[in-house]
Amino acid sequence: MHPDPVAAFDLITLLASAVGLIVMLRGWKRALEPKAKLVFLGLLVFTLCYGVCLFVEWSWDTRALDRIEDVIGALLPMWWAFVIYAFLAGIVEQELRERETRFQELYDEAPIGYHELDTEGRITRVNRTELDMLGYTAEEMLGRPVWEFSAEKEKSRDTVTDKLAGDIPPGRIFERTLRRKDGSTLGVLVGIRLLRDESGHIRGIRSTIQDITKRKQAEESLAQERNLLRTLIDNMPDNIYVKDTKSRFIVANMAVARLMGATTPNELLGKTDFEFYPQELAAKYYADDQNVIKMGQLLVGQEEPTVDPEGNRKWYSTTKAPLRDSRGNVTGIIGISRDITARKRAEDDREHLMETLALKNEELESVLYVTSHDLRAPLVNIQGFGNELSRSCDLIHSALKDKVKSADMNGEVRTVLNKDVPEALGFILSSATRMDSLLSGLLRLSRLGQAAVHIEPLDMNAMLTDVTKSMEYQVKEAGVTVDIELLPPSVGDASQINQVFSNILDNALKYLDESQPGMIRIYAKIEDGQSIYCVEDNGVGIAGEHQSKIFEIFHRLEPDRKSGEGLGLTIVRHILDRHNGKVWVESEPGKGSKFFVSLPSV
């Protein structure tokens, strides 16, 4: 043996092969398939032997192992080929296994059920989804005829037989009912496909099973909803219809059919208004429809005339909405129209009545004015001549007093001259004065009705201050405290609103409670666009039964004790009516009153 680097390499070859062999044998179970392992083991053994031969040859410089070395040298590449082949076979086998696993997973986890039948209709393969659908295990299903799992056994058997006989064209889908293990049924869609072998002979059937329970439920629900909607549409007294973009009816209810002179709603379908209404009306409806379709906006409560089949003119309030598809495109319109002919007539009647009423009111005011104005002239005569007569009576009385002895005067004449005539004259004059006062009031009221109203913004603080100042004397006389808080502005005729508050304050001063110091407070608030002013006093108050009457003409609370015409609050109400305002009172006897005046806010 002599030291040689080549020999050293051979020794390394030898030792490395030995190490590889030992490692492989130690970890034999860890990796590789048995065949590949054996082949690789052979490779290591060959390499080891080859290394031994080389080492011996170079170390001892002998050709003794030449023959063996040649054989091993020739076998070594071949053995490498075996190794590579064995490894590749393992890899391919692994790939196939993976593919099979993947296919089985897909087969089992498919969202629809699968099964395969042999030529006798027996189940040869079934996936997990179908087993889950029916509640069976694979063992319970495999080998059994497929119709045993159907709720319609005869039908199912015939289908399988026909398919196997080639009587059913490909791609046909059947709706069937299967029976689960627990006895419940399951609606499914069954798709059938023939399986053929390499030579084209039928070897069975592959079926797909799709659970349609939810779809069925959805269909039933949809049908119910449709039925509900149809019933609702058909029985509504209003006209309900749907038109397409060319204004052709695609849905209509009975009310529409009746209005348009059709026997059933179906007679309207596909037709337009032009086939039922006069040209002018149909053109108007068409224009409205097209406007809604074009603008995509709602048309609400449009009042439009129409003509029924008998030729009667009618009025309808129509609402049209654009009908959109799932993408938001307008595909037509939905229309609802309500017969408002009766309402329209009532409105016409009311308008007519209002006109008549206004006319009558004018006439009445005119009569009132004339009456109150013209009656005053003879009343003045009565008053004048009554006074004259009274003076004449006084003269007669004084003349007779000097010239005729009392004893000569007839007792009856004396009574007439001294008592009856002055008394009668007193009654005549006081009645005439009272009548004059009433006629003045009526005249003022009638003038108020004819006076023009100049609406303008009002500074209520300034106005109430003015009103209070103008009544300063009465306020001082009565010893009343007037407190005016900050008041919001409003709109109205300045002089007339001034009159309103003057009258209310006058009333408050007139009906003070003498047992306590008078106090008047004026304040306000804004509510719903109205300025509401309150004049509150601590006067005698108004009994409940009088509260609704105090605004009536000539109504007075204490006619014997208090002066006045009973017109103040009537005028207040009259003015506020003309200003779209209101007046009302809250009061309790002995606790004072609150007069509320509502006027439009600025």
Added chain:
Amino acid sequence: MIYEIFENEVVMLLLGVGVLTFILGNRSRLKQLTASKILIVAFYLLLAGWVLTVLEGFFWEGILNFVEHLCTAVSSVLVAAWCWKVFGSSPRDSASRRPGGQASPSGQADLERKEAL
């Protein structure tokens, strides 16, 4: 100059080239083997040794012979290393030797598949 050609060496070389063709043809599949690069490089070195064995008959006999034995030795060491990689360590050890010390999920799956081979 004397050219010395041994038949067995030529046969060995031809068979080796055949195996090389086979390996190159199935390169992508062989990549699925654990540490396939080590094994394939080992074969390439062995093949290089066989080439050098033939060539040393024509020129530089001493040097080429030296390199031939070196190739064979390194090839054997690589085969031993492959054995260590496949049989000498558990899959977890193999994973922990990856860069970063942890196998990626897909890498782990590949590794398990390779281990199964």
